[in-house]
Amino acid sequence: MNNRPSLTPLVESLPATVPFVGPETQERNRGRPFRARIGANESGFGPSPRVIEAIRNAAPDVWMYGDPENHELRAALAQHHGVAPENIAIGEGIDALLGLIVRMYIEPGAPVVVSLGGYPTFNFHVAGFGGRFVNVPYDGDRENLQGLLEATISENAPLVYLANPDNPMATWWDAADVTRFIEALPETTMLILDEAYCEFAPTSAIPPIDVSRPNVLRMRTFSKAYGMAGMRCGYAIGEASAIAPFDKIRNHFGMTRLTQVAALEALRDQPYLQSVVDQVAAARDRIGRIAASHGLTTLPSATNFVALDCGADGTFAMRVLQELGHRDVFVRKPMGPHHDRCIRVSVGPEAEMDLFESAFAEALEAARKG
Amino acid sequence: MNNRPSLTPLVESLPATVPFVGPETQERNRGRPFRARIGANESGFGPSPRVIEAIRNAAPDVWMYGDPENHELRAALAQHHGVAPENIAIGEGIDALLGLIVRMYIEPGAPVVVSLGGYPTFNFHVAGFGGRFVNVPYDGDRENLQGLLEATISENAPLVYLANPDNPMATWWDAADVTRFIEALPETTMLILDEAYCEFAPTSAIPPIDVSRPNVLRMRTFSKAYGMAGMRCGYAIGEASAIAPFDKIRNHFGMTRLTQVAALEALRDQPYLQSVVDQVAAARDRIGRIAASHGLTTLPSATNFVALDCGADGTFAMRVLQELGHRDVFVRKPMGPHHDRCIRVSVGPEAEMDLFESAFAEALEAARKG
Structure with a gap:
């Protein structure tokens, strides 16, 4: 058979x-497991014990499809945020929702404004639907609000993406700055405001929920502070006419039944969430002290990870990353210009932080010997 | 704000x-729960007890993302089917994979050949990517292989969909007929052969796995015989170059970590699968006897559901369906021409079949009076 079905030119x-x-x-390639899994901004503190219990209780029910309307969870999220169910769209992680949003607004060739070095999965979807990247360099270690705004206006872009707090740099803008950014955007531009890490941020960084504007979608997740990355549950908050097209x-x-049960229970256990947020703050400080003990600095962080400046260039930081890998510590690193001097360390429980502390000392020494 | 972001014309x-x-x-609209959930072809026999145990054991691990390569499950499925991992693509249910396949092959306006009255979720995806439906009426109560073939050739269609066994009619073609159909297809047409119900079918209905043709994707699922509809796990089997584009x-x-664990364990417990298949066959026969006791017939079924001919027209069958609902029995019904004379009853454990037996007698009487 010489002929075969043709993919669309875009997919091809x-x-x-x-x-x-x-x-x-990486573990399969290395041939052995990591001892510290602190590279994907997962929460090593785990989900609430009540979530684990809820999953176990619901396990026999998995023969039933989940409710396609996500009714209970949607209602609970609406109440949690003081909005209506019509202001909430739930999906299989923020990742899945990002794909749907790009599909909604982007035809091949349409401009999408993003920060250069920003979230790769969003870029994956933009490429997947043929969007044209308009890359805006960071302003130092923060996303460049003014630059994103100017590019959006000059390109008349249907879509702009902003993460606050930011990934991979963990930095943030104050709510007032974000609000000014929103108000200055063209009414015809949809803003994806990715707030995956908002629970870890100072209150002053997160604008109050306001579902009056049809050109803002705020993305939240159970993957980070709620410790449920493996359950795949994200949601968008927005004006009803921006939510309806989902x-x-x-x-x-698409949602698993256990995910619906688990997310509902996680939302109910806010004291557990707060305890994780507190532990994350303490662990961030510890990573700062570890860095300082080697004469290095960390960037201010409003997330559950820390960008640690290895004090030299990207090549050096990559060497540190590799040496950490040799010591069975999984971390990742930013790759954008200037940011590549850093490694990105997810905070975790004390045991993982202990492992990181000793492995980092060795890795740094090995990298310096080169 | 008068302006707002514009959806693409297609999505709009x-x-x-x-x-x-x-x-x-439906339960929310009715204000009370169903007593028998036998309308969505879920498996009331549930998942294997080993699956339940595996989910419970893995519950504390949900803070970790699942392996994006689905490596272990993919390897196990490959071994199970005697193919290579490169011949398997795993996704969040067949539904998600169908969406990806349409996206791969269909540009707006391109023809997609389907059976009139076939699987609504596939049609949802075809519409979602702007495909043009070429509807082929069934041949009696079976999909029309010759008609599908002729339409595919005359339209030079990039995509044709065939379910074997069929949903909603539960009928099937023998493997030899399906194989002839495959061999007669244009090499440039991708066939989606949906085999969601294949475990319930006679061996003679399912062609041997053959991954030599780049224009066939065979869809399988853990939702039906494995009793895991709520876990969202489907997969495609195909020639490596047809699998790679996923x-x-x-x-x-996108896959939840618990789903990966559960599917792997389900696959290992083939004796449980066989016991479900046996129970399903017995329950199908019972539904046949229930129908016969009222002078009605059921269609031959190679699935875990039965199309029960209510003996009159679509309006009457709809009345029977509604009367069953009044008696707290959830079933669905085919809506296509001629098929609408039937209701579609999922088989279930004895308690649900008991409920169905008594409710059906009453519903039929009420509908006949009606």
Whole structure:
């Protein structure tokens, strides 16, 4: 057979790629497991014990499809945020929702404004639907609000993406700055405001929920502070007319039943969430002290990870990363210009932080010997 | 604000719709739960006890993302089917994979050949990517192989969909007929051969796995015989070059970690699968006897559901369905021409079949009076 079905020209043009190489892949390539899994901004503090219990209780029910309307969870999230269910769209992680949003607003060739070195999975979706990247360099170690705004206006872009707090740098803008940015955007531009890490941020960094503007979608997740990355549950908060189109194209039966149960229970256990946030803050400080003990600095962080400035260039930081790998510590690093001097360390429980402390000392020494 | 972001013309044109109204939605509208959930072809026999145990054991691990390569599950499925991992693509249910396949092959306006009255979720995705439906009426109560073939050739269609066994009619073609159909297809047409129900079918209905043709994707699922609809795990089997493009566009981190664990364990417990298949066959026969006791017939079934001919027209069958609902029995029904004379009853454990037996007698009487 010489002929075969033809992919669309767009899909044909795409590389087969994964936005992130998973730690399991690295473990298979290395031939041995990591001892500290602090590279994917997962929460080593785990989900609430009440969530674990809820999953165990619901395990026999998995023969039933989940409710395609996510009714209970949607209602609970609406109440939690003081909005209506019509202001909430739930999906299989923020990643899945990002793909749907790009599909909604971007035709091949349309401009999408992003920060250069920003979230790879969003870029994966933009490429996947043929969007044209308008890359805006960071302003130092923060996303460049003014630059993003100017690019959006000059390109008349249908879509702009901003993460606050930012990944991979962990930095943030104050709510007042974000609000000014929102108010200055063209009414015809949809802003994706990715707040995956907002629970870890100072209150002053997160604008109050306001669902009056049809051009803002705020993205939240159970993957980070709630410790449920493996359950795949994210949601968008927005004005009702910005939320409704998800129903046109989403995978209605896509949520697992256990995810619905687990997210509902996680939301109910706010004291546990607060305890994680407190532990994360303490662990961030510890990583700062570890860095300082080697004469290095960390960037201010409003997330559950820390960008640690290895004190030299990107090549050196990459060497530190590799040496950490040799010592069975999984971390990742920013790759954008200037940011590549850093490694990105997810905070974790004390045992992982102990491992990091000793492995980092050795890795740094080995990298310095070169 | 008078302006707002513009959806793409294609997405703007789509209705906000769900392919199936879930039983939970119906329960909310009714104000009370169903007593027998036998309308969505779920498996009331549940997942293997080993699966439940595996989920419970893995519950504390949900803070970790699943392996984006689905490596272990992919390897196990490959071994199970006697193919290579490169011949397997795993996704969040067949539904998600169907969406990806349409996206791969269909540009707006391109023809997609389907059976009139076939699987609504596939049609949802075809509409979602702007495909043009070429509807082929069934041949009696079976999909029309010759008609599908002729339409595919005359339209030079990039995509044709065939379910064997069929949903909603439960009928099937023998493997030899399916194989002839495959061999007669244009090499440039991708066939989606949906085998969601294949475990319930006679061996003679399922062609041997053959991954030599780049224009066939065979869809399998853990939702039906494995009793894991709520876990969202489906997969495609195909020639390596037909499988590789999934990596270009899929949601790499989309599978839940518990789903990966559960599917692996389900696959290992083949004796449980066989016991479910046996129970399903017995329950199918029982539904046949229930129908016969009222002078009615059921269609031959190679699935875990039965199309029960209510003996009159679509209006009458709809009345029977509604009367069953009044008696707290959830079933669905085919809506296509001629098929609408039937209701579609999922088989379940004895308690649900008992409920169905008594409710059906009453419903039939009420509908006949009606």
